[in-house]
Amino acid sequence: MSLLVTGSIGIDTIRTPHGVREKCLGGSSIYFSMAASFFSPVCFVGVVGEDCPFDLAEVFKDRNVDLRGLEVRAGSKTFVWHGTYHENMNDRTTDHVELNVLQEAPPKVPDVFRDSEFVFLANTAPALQIELLEQMTKPAFVAADTMNLYITEYLSDLQKLLRRIDCLIINDEEAKLLAGHSNLIEAARHILAMGPQIVIIKKGESGSLMCLEDGNKFVLPAYPAPDVHDPTGAGDSFAGGFMGCLAQVGRTDFDTLKTAVAYGTVVASFAIADFSLNGLTTTAREDIDIRLEMLRKVTCF
Amino acid sequence: MSLLVTGSIGIDTIRTPHGVREKCLGGSSIYFSMAASFFSPVCFVGVVGEDCPFDLAEVFKDRNVDLRGLEVRAGSKTFVWHGTYHENMNDRTTDHVELNVLQEAPPKVPDVFRDSEFVFLANTAPALQIELLEQMTKPAFVAADTMNLYITEYLSDLQKLLRRIDCLIINDEEAKLLAGHSNLIEAARHILAMGPQIVIIKKGESGSLMCLEDGNKFVLPAYPAPDVHDPTGAGDSFAGGFMGCLAQVGRTDFDTLKTAVAYGTVVASFAIADFSLNGLTTTAREDIDIRLEMLRKVTCF
Numbered sequence: 001m002s003l004l005v006t007g008s009i010g011i012d013t014i015r016t017p018h019g020v021r022e023k024c025l026g027g028s029s030i031y032f033s034m035a036a037s038f039f040s041p042v043c044f045v046g047v048v049g050e051d052c053p054f055d056l057a058e059v060f061k062d063r064n065v066d067l068r069g070l071e072v073r074a075g076s077k078t079f080v081w082h083g084t085y086h087e088n089m090n091d092r093t094t095d096h097v098e099l100n101v102l103q104e105a106p107p108k109v110p111d112v113f114r115d116s117e118f119v120f121l122a123n124t125a126p127a128l129q130i131e132l133l134e135q136m137t138k139p140a141f142v143a144a145d146t147m148n149l150y151i152t153e154y155l156s157d158l159q160k161l162l163r164r165i166d167c168l169i170i171n172d173e174e175a176k177l178l179a180g181h182s183n184l185i186e187a188a189r190h191i192l193a194m195g196p197q198i199v200i201i202k203k204g205e206s207g208s209l210m211c212l213e214d215g216n217k218f219v220l221p222a223y224p225a226p227d228v229h230d231p232t233g234a235g236d237s238f239a240g241g242f243m244g245c246l247a248q249v250g251r252t253d254f255d256t257l258k259t260a261v262a263y264g265t266v267v268a269s270f271a272i273a274d275f276s277l278n279g280l281t282t283t284a285r286e287d288i289d290i291r292l293e294m295l296r297k298v299t300c301f
Numbered sequence: 302m303s304l305l306v307t308g309s310i311g312i313d314t315i316r317t318p319h320g321v322r323e324k325c326l327g328g329s330s331i332y333f334s335m336a337a338s339f340f341s342p343v344c345f346v347g348v349v350g351e352d353c354p355f356d357l358a359e360v361f362k363d364r365n366v367d368l369r370g371l372e373v374r375a376g377s378k379t380f381v382w383h384g385t386y387h388e389n390m391n392d393r394t395t396d397h398v399e400l401n402v403l404q405e406a407p408p409k410v411p412d413v414f415r416d417s418e419f420v421f422l423a424n425t426a427p428a429l430q431i432e433l434l435e436q437m438t439k440p441a442f443v444a445a446d447t448m449n450l451y452i453t454e455y456l457s458d459l460q461k462l463l464r465r466i467d468c469l470i471i472n473d474e475e476a477k478l479l480a481g482h483s484n485l486i487e488a489a490r491h492i493l494a495m496g497p498q499i500v501i502i503k504k505g506e507s508g509s510l511m512c513l514e515d516g517n518k519f520v521l522p523a524y525p526a527p528d529v530h531d532p533t534g535a536g537d538s539f540a541g542g543f544m545g546c547l548a549q550v551g552r553t554d555f556d557t558l559k560t561a562v563a564y565g566t567v568v569a570s571f572a573i574a575d576f577s578l579n580g581l582t583t584t585a586r587e588d589i590d591i592r593l594e595m596l597r598k599v600t601c602f
Contacts, residue, residue: 088483182389184506185527205485206507207522217599219522221508226486258602298518300601301559 001140003247004043004113005032006069006132007122007236008079008102011053014275015084015095018229024276025054026081028122028145031233034280035240035267036120037063038288040247043116045069045132047107049077049100059277068110076101089228090204109135118247120239121165123147126157133164141252143167143198143243145235151178162195166252169200169239184209185217200242200261202235210261218258223269223295230275234268237280241267241288266291302441304548305344305370305414306333307433308423308537309380309403312354315576316385316396319530325577326355327382329423329446332534335581336541336568337421338364339589341548344417346370346433348408350378350401360578369411377402390529391505410436419548421540422466424448427458434465442553444468444499444544446536452479463496467553470501470540485510486518501543501562503536511562519559524570524596531576535569538581542568542589567592 007029013022029046036042041064048054048070056067082096106128114137121129121144129144136142142165150158151174158178162168168191172184178194179187184201188211191199197213205228207221242264249256266288273279308330314323330347337343342365349355349371357368383397407429415438422430422445430445437443443466451459452475459479463469469492473485479495480488485502489512492500498514506529508522543565550557567589574580 088477176389183527183529185525189527203507206504207520209522209525217525218602219508219525219599220602221510221520221522224486224510224518224520226484226490228484255602262602296602298520301519301521301556301563301597 004116031236036244039244237271305417337545340545538572
């Protein structure tokens with residue numbers, strides 16, 4: 001089934017203990033689309049300024065990513081992000097941000113994309129996520145991400161969004177903040193009561209936890225990878241693998257959701273093995289299936 | 302096969318967000334023995350002072366724990382520990398410690414225990430762990446725990462110990478400190494190079510990671526439990542379930558090791574559900590098997 005993503009496109013400068021990459025391509029919709037395209041065609045919605053140095057058509061040329069939702073906005077500047085990962089790779093400092101075009105009006109969803117069935121609303125202001133969602137005509141399964149800023153500053157908007165989506169995908173600190181509970185199982189229970197039928201809590205190197213409204217739970221460790229070179233985009237790659245798998249299968253029953261979490265986990269493990277998109281662009285579809293079987297082997301007993 | 306444990310016996314005062322328990326029974330050998338006795342008889346070696354308020358024969362009366370290695374030392378005082386767990390239950394503050402009898406000579410291993418095949422050396426000075434190990438005549442599988450203090454202050458002794466044991470069971474911060482690596486897979490690789498064939502890294506609410514010298518790995522999340530009331534003894538209960546299972550089966554092949562880690566995980570989940578030993582003493586053997594199947598269900602895909 002068709003899969004649509006809306007999110008950021010960024011000019012990233014990344015420092016990790018393994019090196020520095022300046023002005024490389026990043027942003028939530030970019031990582032998501034590259035990850036999801038292993039499984040499903042992707043309808044891409046995003047906006048850059050006229051200064052954008054990247055040729056996205058070239059970036060996605062061998063991928064089934066439809067860029068008709070990409071807007072290059074005259075007179076605007078592209079989102080810029082500089083970040084540093086410290087020794088343990090879990091601590092990240094944002095060194096510099098220029099929101100630029102991200103603080104202007106959101107891009108329009110093209111008419112040809114409006115009937116997409118699977119929708120991922122990457123992290124942005126919840127009011128904008130709602131505005132984007134309202135342009136969709138028959139979404140069957142909507143997932144969204146959010147972050148600390150929106151939980152603390154725009155909670156009322158976020159609560160409105162939560163009542164309209166099927167699945168929230170957030171990290172552990174955000175889940176604790178949103179729920180006001182430090183135990184993640186309790187936190188998930190509180191978030192489910194806010195609206196979504198599914199909450200997926202990403203725990204970085206400790207994997208993820210999925211809790212369903214019907215009481216089903218799934219916990220999966222991260223793929224045990226020694227070679228973490230750049231964690232940027234890990235969460236969006238996870239979401240891309242997850243949603244891509246669901247859109248490919250066309251179902252959201254519990255077994256499919258579990259498989260999708262496992263695919264998301266594996267795709268994220270490739271994303272973090274190199275800087276920027278290199279970890280994903282140098283990976284083949286069969287590598288993903290081989291690693292999925294490895295993940296099954298090292299987690300089942 | 303026979304299983305021997307040496308470790309501490311303590312008078313604990315525990316504060317958690319769920320309440321306070323004063324002067325309750327604790328200590329590594331106590332939690333370990335209670336956990337292991339679900340699976341295997343246990344030969345107990347430990348020492349208390351003449352002030353010890355607990356009747357251990359009564360505590361273990363329905364358990365197959367042989368207390369002939371318990372020494373009540375005249376003129377000495379029992380180990381005392383006061384600790385506080387903070388809101389997220391992962392942060393622990395030690396409020397007060399009196400080592401007392403633990404800083405005197407270690408207990409003797411009774412002659413009838415010396416041919417035990419499975420041995421667990423709970424956390425104490427590595428020189429004492431070696432001294433205790435040297436009293437054993439034919440250990441087939443030796444596991445040990447250690448802590449930050451011994452890694453930083455007694456590294457040479459610890460390195461000697463590591464060359465003589467089969468399995469090190471430590472927590473994630475200790476593993477990073479010992480290995481000088483923040484990536485746990487890398488840390489495990491470095492620790493394996495120090496001697497043991499197996500290293501198990503406990504990650505609290507994020508579960509555990511087992512790495513073998515032959516390259517095999519196993520990662521398992523913690524049991525997704527909402528009701529954590531007192532994390533004291535979680536690690537020793539994990540070790541007890543793990544070693545108890547191995548001693549019961551009498552093998553240490555990879556499949557048995559994986560099952561043992563899963564049993565350790567489940568036993569620990571019961572231990573933390575109530576204060577002191579209550580979580581373990583109110584649990585039946587069949588509860589453990591039911592939860593093991595639940596753990597399998599929520600982790601396999």
